Amino acid sequence: xxxxxxxxxxxxxxxxxxxxxxxxxxxxxxxxxxxxxxxxxxxxxxxxxxxxxxxxxxxxxxxxxxxxxxxxxxxxxxxxxxxxxxxxxxxxxxxxxxxxxxxxxxxxxxxxxxxxxxxxxxxxxxxxxxxxxxxxxxxxxxxxxxxxxxxxxxxxxxxxxxxxxxxxxxxxxxxxxxxxxxxxxxxxxxxxxxxxxxxxxxxxxxxxxxxxxxxxxxxxxxxxxxxxxxxxxxxxxxxxxxxxxxxxxxxxxxxxxxxxxxxxxxxxxxxxxxxxxxxxxxxxxxxxxxxxxxxxxxxxxxxxxxxxxxxxxxxxxxxxxxxxxxxxxxxxxxxxxxxxxxxxxxxxxxxxxxxxxxxxxxxxxxxxxxxxxxxxxxxxxxxxxxxxxxxxxxxxxxxxxxxxxxxxxxxxxxxxxxxxxxxxxxxxxxxxxxxxxxxxxxxxxxxxxxxxxxxxxxxxxxxxxxxxxxxxxxxxxxxxxxxxxxxxxxxxxxxxxxxxxxxxxxxxxxxxxxxxxxxxxxxxxxxxxxxxxxxxxxxxxxxxxxxxxxxxxxxxxxxxxxxxxxxxxxxxxxxxxxxxxxxxxxxxxxxxxxxxxxxxxxxxxxxxxxxxxxxxxxxxxxxxxxxxxxxxxxxxxxxxxxxxxxxxxxxxxxxxxxxxxxxxxx
Numbered sequence: 001x002x003x004x005x006x007x008x009x010x011x012x013x014x015x016x017x018x019x020x021x022x023x024x025x026x027x028x029x030x031x032x033x034x035x036x037x038x039x040x041x042x043x044x045x046x047x048x049x050x051x052x053x054x055x056x057x058x059x060x061x062x063x064x065x066x067x068x069x070x071x072x073x074x075x076x077x078x079x080x081x082x083x084x085x086x087x088x089x090x091x092x093x094x095x096x097x098x099x100x101x102x103x104x105x106x107x108x109x110x111x112x113x114x115x116x117x118x119x120x121x122x123x124x125x126x127x128x129x130x131x132x133x134x135x136x137x138x139x140x141x142x143x144x145x146x147x148x149x150x151x152x153x154x155x156x157x158x159x160x161x162x163x164x165x166x167x168x169x170x171x172x173x174x175x176x177x178x179x180x181x182x183x184x185x186x187x188x189x190x191x192x193x194x195x196x197x198x199x200x201x202x203x204x205x206x207x208x209x210x211x212x213x214x215x216x217x218x219x220x221x222x223x224x225x226x227x228x229x230x231x232x233x234x235x236x237x238x239x240x241x242x243x244x245x246x247x248x249x250x251x252x253x254x255x256x257x258x259x260x261x262x263x264x265x266x267x268x269x270x271x272x273x274x275x276x277x278x279x280x281x282x283x284x285x286x287x288x289x290x291x292x293x294x295x296x297x298x299x300x301x302x303x304x305x306x307x308x309x310x311x312x313x314x315x316x317x318x319x320x321x322x323x324x325x326x327x328x329x330x331x332x333x334x335x336x337x338x339x340x341x342x343x344x345x346x347x348x349x350x351x352x353x354x355x356x357x358x359x360x361x362x363x364x365x366x367x368x369x370x371x372x373x374x375x376x377x378x379x380x381x382x383x384x385x386x387x388x389x390x391x392x393x394x395x396x397x398x399x400x401x402x403x404x405x406x407x408x409x410x411x412x413x414x415x416x417x418x419x420x421x422x423x424x425x426x427x428x429x430x431x432x433x434x435x436x437x438x439x440x441x442x443x444x445x446x447x448x449x450x451x452x453x454x455x456x457x458x459x460x461x462x463x464x465x466x467x468x469x470x471x472x473x474x475x476x477x478x479x480x481x482x483x484x485x486x487x488x489x490x491x492x493x494x495x496x497x498x499x500x501x502x503x504x505x506x507x508x509x510x511x512x513x514x515x516x517x518x519x520x521x522x523x524x525x526x527x528x529x530x531x532x533x534x535x536x537x538x539x540x541x542x543x544x545x546x547x548x549x550x551x552x553x554x555x556x557x558x559x560x561x562x563x564x565x566x567x568x569x570x571x572x573x574x575x576x577x578x579x580x581x582x583x584x585x586x587x588x589x590x591x592x593x594x595x596x597x598x599x600x601x602x603x604x605x606x607x608x609x610x611x612x613x614x615x616x617x618x619x620x621x622x623x624x625x626x627x628x629x630x631x632x633x634x635x636x637x638x639x640x641x642x643x644x645x646x647x648x649x650x651x652x653x654x655x656x657x658x659x660x661x662x663x664x665x666x
Contacts, residue, residue: 382467
């Protein structure tokens with residue numbers, strides 16, 4: 001990306017400029033170093049901040065093109081710090097630097113315009129004005145102060161970040177309360193704070209009791225009903241995989257648009273990352289986010305940490321030192337201790353038109369924001385979110401991480417593109433979601449009590465008339481490669497999907513009306529079908545084994561048992577084949593090494609998913625909001641040079657995007 005200094009070559013140093021930084025129309029034969037200056041607040045501020053006039057001219061020109069201001073461009077380019085520039089402007093205006101005190105009451109706030117202004121009042125009714133002036137309007141501000149000298153005694157210069165931090169501190173209690181309650185306060189039926197409503201509990205209890213009595217009494221009809229129902233659900237999820245594969249085969253190649261050549265009037269982008277006990281991955285995370293191709297003056301990166309997580313906060317502050325776009329947000333400790341609660345706390349502090357969410361271990365492709373922006377520009381306001389594909393970078397670490405990588409490939413490269421292209425409800429992944437911020441706020445943000453807030457949010461967006469899509473620029477993720485870590489993570493995911501299903505099925509008739517028949521059936525297959533089929537795997541296996549044993553020892557069973565055995569075997573074989581075909585379709589040739597042997601691990605992996613599903617069901621009863629944290633680190637650095645160039649047709653990370661390099665300025 002072009003930098004501020006690239007825009008204005010060094011040869012301009014010998015030219016003449018007026019006090020606004022524009023090139024003088026006077027004598028063009030001025031010798032090098034002969035700068036025409038007028039005694040002005042701008043000149044004084046630039047001299048005190050050690051900023052050359054030609055650099056200020058470059059900053060003004062870049063600001064005009066990007067829709068920012070010169071000070072923001074100077075800070076973004078690393079020419080001068082916010083604090084030093086504020087001190088220089090204060091001195092040029094004859095004003096003191098100041099900070100809003102905790103005991104001050106804000107009685108007026110002008111958040112935008114030619115100057116950011118906040119008016120406060122203390123206990124003694126003494127008013128003070130805090131301003132964050134623009135360099136472009138500094139002379140006008142000086143003239144105003146000359147005409148009204150009484151203002152000098154009550155006006156102080158502060159930076160925009162200092163003002164925002166002071167105002168944010170005043171809203172901390174309200175934001176913490178709002179984040180903790182989130183949807184449960186405004187839309188109780190839309191929140192997972194309560195697992196089941198009274199009606200749901202009654203229906204589930206009565207239905208379960210009737211079914212249990214029927215089964216214990218040896219009712220053939222009850223057993224047959226359960227068996228057939230489970231088989232239909234399993235078959236339905238299999239058909240989704242087959243449709244995804246067929247869709248990919250017929251899907252036309254979509255050219256990847258990143259809008260890389262344009263930096264004109266880009267919207268402000270907010271990047272939000274929730275971290276908890278993530279000291280080890282912070283340096284890699286900050287380096288990766290610094291490479292995102294977006295003007296530094298048009299992006300904010302908020303790293304959200306629990307206030308009592310001193311180790312992570314310390315690591316973050318060290319890693320972001322000198323990087324103007326980064327900021328730490330400390331979340332007051334409270335229950336529930338969940339990622340969505342932290343995100344809801346930070347959401348009011350963001351100001352981007354577009355917002356993207358990442359996880360602590362993520363390494364997003366540098367062009368991801370560009371592609372998302374281009375897609376949003378090409379779509380109407382109903383497109384609320386774009387999901388980037390997640391690629392596992394440590395697939396070879398263990399058998400578990402390898403199975404995890406195959407699972408993610410089928411989901412993010414196969415199933416989600418099908419759902420997006422068919423305008424069907426799409427359960428979002430927990431990271432690399434690019435939102436129109438207005439749509440995210442309109443649906444109430446995330447549910448702080450849902451441990452898979454992403455899947456729930458995808459459904460709520462769809463129910464409110466929005467839709468989700470996919471992009472191609474990937475994000476590298478780290479898969480759990482140890483049993484205990486995988487078990488805890490998968491239990492949380494299964495529990496969250498159960499929560500999400502229970503929440504959205506509280507009013508099934510209304511859900512049908514809002515979704516329509518096709519989307520309603522898709523929702524049932526995605527959520528209930530996945531949960532039920534996961535829990536049914538061991539029963540299918542056990543029943544099939546028992547039937548085969550009976551046939552071998554006692555001869556052919558009756559017609560009903562034979563039909564059920566055939567149904568089970570067809571389901572298992574077809575489900576396995578559909579998954580294997582989808583995986584093979586989404587993988588590129590270089591990723592298929594040893595694929596046949598790896599696919600043999602699918603069914604044992606499904607049995608582990610069944611274990612996680614039963615564990616999740618038990619947790620749903622006694623610890624519905626427990627967030628079993630997935631630790632990261634150890635493998636993130638190995639992804640720094642890796643990128644799925646074959647599947648994405650994008651340049652690899654090491655093609656000019658070294659994580660050790662400083663980001664391009666501007």
